[in-house]
Amino acid sequence: MxxxxxxxxxxxxxRAAGIPVSxxxxxxxxxxxxxxxxxxxxxxxxxxxxxxxxxxAHRPGFDQVFDLYWPALVGDGVGDGVGDGVGDxxDPEEAVGPSDGPAELADLRERVEQALAADGAADGADAGDxxxxxxxxxxxxxxxxxxxxxxxxxxxYNTLNRVAADDLGGRAAVRRxxxxxxxxxxxxxxxxxxxxxxxxxxxxxxxxxxxxxRASRAELDRMRHEIQPLAxxxxxxxxxxxxxxxxxxxxxxxxxxxxxxxxxxPLTTHHRPRRPGRPDLVVLCDVSGSVAGFAGFTLMLVxxxxxxxxxxxxxxxxxxxxxxTDDFTRGADPADALARLSASAAHASRFGRTQYGRxxxxxxxxxxxxxxxxxxxxxxxxxxxxYGDLALPVVADLVHAARRSWWLNPEHPRHWGTGDSEAPEYxxxxxxxxxxxxxxxxxxxxxxx
Amino acid sequence: MTWFESPAETEKRLAEAGxxxxxxxxxxxxxxxxxGKPLLVEGPAGVGKTELAKAVxxxxxxxxxxxxCYEGLDEARALYEWNYKKxxxxxxxxxxxxxxxxxxxxFTEEFLLTRPLLTAIRNEHPTVLLVDEVDKTDVEVEGLLLxxxxxxxxxxxxxxxVGAVRRPLVVLTSNATRELSEALKRRCLFLxxxxxxxxxxxxxxxxxxxxxxxxxxxxxxxxxxALRQLELRKSPSIAETVDWARTLVALQVGTLxxxxxxxxxxxxxxxxxxxxxxxxxxAGERRRR
Numbered sequence: 214m215x216x217x218x219x220x221x222x223x224x225x226x227x228r229a230a231g232i233p234v235s236x237x238x239x240x241x242x243x244x245x246x247x248x249x250x251x252x253x254x255x256x257x258x259x260x261x262x263x264x265x266x267x268x269x270a271h272r273p274g275f276d277q278v279f280d281l282y283w284p285a286l287v288g289d290g291v292g293d294g295v296g297d298g299v300g301d302x303x304d305p306e307e308a309v310g311p312s313d314g315p316a317e318l319a320d321l322r323e324r325v326e327q328a329l330a331a332d333g334a335a336d337g338a339d340a341g342d343x344x345x346x347x348x349x350x351x352x353x354x355x356x357x358x359x360x361x362x363x364x365x366x367x368x369x370y371n372t373l374n375r376v377a378a379d380d381l382g383g384r385a386a387v388r389r390x391x392x393x394x395x396x397x398x399x400x401x402x403x404x405x406x407x408x409x410x411x412x413x414x415x416x417x418x419x420x421x422x423x424x425x426x427r428a429s430r431a432e433l434d435r436m437r438h439e440i441q442p443l444a445x446x447x448x449x450x451x452x453x454x455x456x457x458x459x460x461x462x463x464x465x466x467x468x469x470x471x472x473x474x475x476x477x478x479p480l481t482t483h484h485r486p487r488r489p490g491r492p493d494l495v496v497l498c499d500v501s502g503s504v505a506g507f508a509g510f511t512l513m514l515v516x517x518x519x520x521x522x523x524x525x526x527x528x529x530x531x532x533x534x535x536x537x538t539d540d541f542t543r544g545a546d547p548a549d550a551l552a553r554l555s556a557s558a559a560h561a562s563r564f565g566r567t568q569y570g571r572x573x574x575x576x577x578x579x580x581x582x583x584x585x586x587x588x589x590x591x592x593x594x595x596x597x598x599x600y601g602d603l604a605l606p607v608v609a610d611l612v613h614a615a616r617r618s619w620w621l622n623p624e625h626p627r628h629w630g631t632g633d634s635e636a637p638e639y640x641x642x643x644x645x646x647x648x649x650x651x652x653x654x655x656x657x658x659x660x661x662x
Numbered sequence: 663m664t665w666f667e668s669p670a671e672t673e674k675r676l677a678e679a680g681x682x683x684x685x686x687x688x689x690x691x692x693x694x695x696x697x698g699k700p701l702l703v704e705g706p707a708g709v710g711k712t713e714l715a716k717a718v719x720x721x722x723x724x725x726x727x728x729x730x731c732y733e734g735l736d737e738a739r740a741l742y743e744w745n746y747k748k749x750x751x752x753x754x755x756x757x758x759x760x761x762x763x764x765x766x767x768x769f770t771e772e773f774l775l776t777r778p779l780l781t782a783i784r785n786e787h788p789t790v791l792l793v794d795e796v797d798k799t800d801v802e803v804e805g806l807l808l809x810x811x812x813x814x815x816x817x818x819x820x821x822x823x824v825g826a827v828r829r830p831l832v833v834l835t836s837n838a839t840r841e842l843s844e845a846l847k848r849r850c851l852f853l854x855x856x857x858x859x860x861x862x863x864x865x866x867x868x869x870x871x872x873x874x875x876x877x878x879x880x881x882x883x884x885x886x887x888a889l890r891q892l893e894l895r896k897s898p899s900i901a902e903t904v905d906w907a908r909t910l911v912a913l914q915v916g917t918l919x920x921x922x923x924x925x926x927x928x929x930x931x932x933x934x935x936x937x938x939x940x941x942x943x944x945a946g947e948r949r950r951r
Contacts (some may be wrong), residue, residue, distance in 0.1 A: 237848060241697070245851075248696045249669065249689065256669055259689035267847040269704065269838075269854040 347393035499594030531562035570604035665695035681717030700832035702850035708899025
C-alpha cells in the first residue's frame with residue numbers, strides 16, 4: 214500500500230465518520246504534509262488537523278480515525294519485553310501471549326496507581342508512561358482467549374475489568390487511562406482486521422450528531438458544555454435577524470437633520486425602530502424514564518434562551534403536572550438545575566406510568582391561564598402513553614389557546630405510531646418535529662423565531 | 663521572504679517573543695506561513711488567540727495590521743474609502759478646469775483612505791494581518807474577506823485591481839459565537855486553542871509575571887485547574903490565571919490558602935453563581951481532608 218493510498222483511505226474513513234472533507238482540503242493536506250515531512254507523528258496529526266478539520270466538535274472522531282490509520286506502533290512494539298501479538302505464530306509461547314497471572318496484575322496496578330498520581334501532580338509530563346502502561350495492560354489482560362494466531366481479539370472491557378482502575382486515582386485521571394486503553398484496543402483491532410473495518414464500527418459520532426438517548430456519561434458531560442455556546446450562537450443569530458427586519462416608518466426629523474451635512478439633500482433616510490414583540494414560552498416536558506435525558510437537554514437550552522423570550526414557564530409531567538419554572542432562576546448553576554429537574558419527576562407522577570391524556574387534562578385544569586395569545590407552547594415527549602386516554606379535545610383546546618405550538622419528539626419518525634406511540638394522533642393537532650441531537654435542536658430553535 | 667524555517671524553529675522564536683506555543687500551535691502557524699494560507703484560530707475567550715498574532719509579528723519583526731471586527735463593520739471601514747472632503751476641496755480649487763481633468767485627478771491614490779485590509783495588502787514590508795473576532799461581523803463582510811484572503815487582492819472600481827505586493831500572514835480569530843460560512847473556513851487553516859496543560863500554564867505565568875515565586879505559581883495553576891474541573895458558566899482562562907498571580911504578588915501573599923482564595927476569587931470568576939459553586943467545592947474539599 215502506497216502512502217497516497219493510505220492518505221485517500223484516511224480521507225474516506227473521515228467522511229464515513231461524518232466529518233466533511235472536501236477535495237480541496239485533501240489537496241491542502243497533501244501540500245501541508247509535503248511541507249512538513251513525515252518525521253514526527255504529532256506533527257503529521259497537526260498538519261492533517263489544521264487542513265481537514267473546520268470544527269472542534271469533530272476533533273474526537275478525527276483523533277480516533279487518525280490513530281487507526283497512522284498507528285504509533287505495530288504489534289506490541291519493539292523491545293518492550295512482551296511478545297509480538299500478530300507476528301510469529303509458530304512459537305508456542307507467542308501464541309499464549311505474555312503472562313497474566315495475579316503477580317503481574319498486582320504489579321501493574323501498582324505502577325498504574327503511581328503513574329496516575331504523577332499524572333495528577335504534573336499534568337501531561339507522564340503521559341508517555343501512562344500510554345505505555347495502557348499498552349501493556351491490553352497486551353497482558355485484554356486478550357480474548359481461545360482464538361487462533363492471526364485471529365486475536367482484544368477487549369477494553371476485559372482489560373478494565375481485570376485491572377479495576379477505578380480506585381487507583383482521581384476520576385479524571387482514571388478516565389484518561391480508560392481512554393488510552395480504548396485507543397490501544399482499537400489500534401490492535403485495526404491491525405488484525407484493517408483500519409476501515411474498525412473505523413466503520415468503533416469510531417464515535419461527533420457530539421452534535423449524537424442521539425440524546427444513546428450518549429454515554431462522558432458524552433453527556435460534553436454535550437452539556439456544548440449547549441451554552443449553542444444557545445449563545447442561536448441568540449446572537451436571532452438578534453441579528455431581528456435587527457435586519459427592524460426598519461420601521463420613516464423618522465422625518467432625523468432624516469432632515471442628517472441631510473444638513475449634504476446640503477439639504479437627504480442622502481440617507483433614518484427610520485424609527487420597530488417595536489420588537491417578544492413572545493412568552495410555555496414548555497411541557499415529559500420526564501418519565503424513557504425520555505429523561507432528552508428532556509433535560511431541551512429544557513436547559515430553552516432556559517439558556519430565555520433572553521429571547523419575555524417569560525418562560527416550564528412544567529414537567531409523567532401523569533401529573535408540576536411547575537419547575539423556579540428551578541431555573543437567572544444565573545443558576547446548570548448542574549444543580551438539572552439535578553433538581555430529575556428530582557421533580559417524583560412530584561409529576563401519581564401512579565408512575567406516563568399518561569399523556571391525564572397530564573394534559575391536569576394542565577388544562579390547573580394552569581390554563583399560562584396560555585395567552587402571545588404564548589408559544591412547546592411539548593417535549595415521545596408520545597408513548599401506555600394505551601391510556603389521549604384527551605385529544607383538551608389538547609386541541611390548548612393548541613387553540615396558544616399562538617403557536619410544537620411537539621418535539623426524540624424518536625425517529627419511522628417509530629411514530631408503533632406500539633403505544635400516539636404520535637400520529639397528536640401530530641394531527643400540532644406540528645411534531647423530530648429532535649434527537651444538538652444539530653436538530655439548533656435547527657428547530659432557529660426556525661422558532 | 664520565508665517566515666519560519668521549521669515547526670521547531672517556529673516554537674523557539676515564538677517563545678523568544680514571549681509566547682509559549684504547544685506543538686500543534688507551532689506546527690499550524692508554520693504551515694500557515696509556508697503554504698501562504700490564512701490561519702483561523704478558534705477557542706474560548708482569553709486563551710491567547712490575539713496574542714498569537716502579536717507574537718508572530720514580534721518574532722518575525724513584521725508589521726502588525728489589525729482589523730477589529732464588530733457588528734455593522736462595512737467596506738468603508740475594513741477596506742478603503744474615498745476621502746470625499748478632500749475631493750470636494752479639490753473640485754472647488756480647480757474652478758474653471760475641464761471636467762475630465764478634474765475627474766481624473768480626484769480618483770487617485772492621493773484621495774484614497776486605506777483601511778486595514780488594503781493597508782496590509784499594499785504594505786511593502788512583511789505584514790501580519792490580524793482580523794480579530796471575525797464571528798462578530800455580519801455575513802456580508804465575510805464575502806468581502808473571501809477575495810482578500812484567497813487571492814490577496816482588492817478590486818477598486820475607479821482604480822482597478824490592487825494585488826498584494828507581498829503576501830501578508832493572515833490570522834483570523836473567532837470565539838465561535840456563530841458558525842462562519844463554509845467558504846471562509848475552506849480557505850483557512852483551522853486551529854483550536856484550548857486551555858494549556860499545567861506545565862505550560864505555569865511557564866506562562868512565570869514568564870508573564872516574573873516577580874511571582876515558582877511555588878506560588880504552581881499553587882495558582884493547580885487551583886485554576888481544579889476550578890476548570892467544576893462545571894462553571896465561564897471557566898477561568900489563561901489571562902485570568904495571570905491576573906490572579908499578579909493580584910497575589912501585589913497583595914504580597916506567599917502561599918495560596920483557603921482564606922486567600924476566598925478573598926481573591928473575584929479575579930478569576932466573574933459570575934456570582936460560579937463564585938458560590940467554587941466556594942462550596944472548596945468547603946467540601948476541606949471537610950474531606
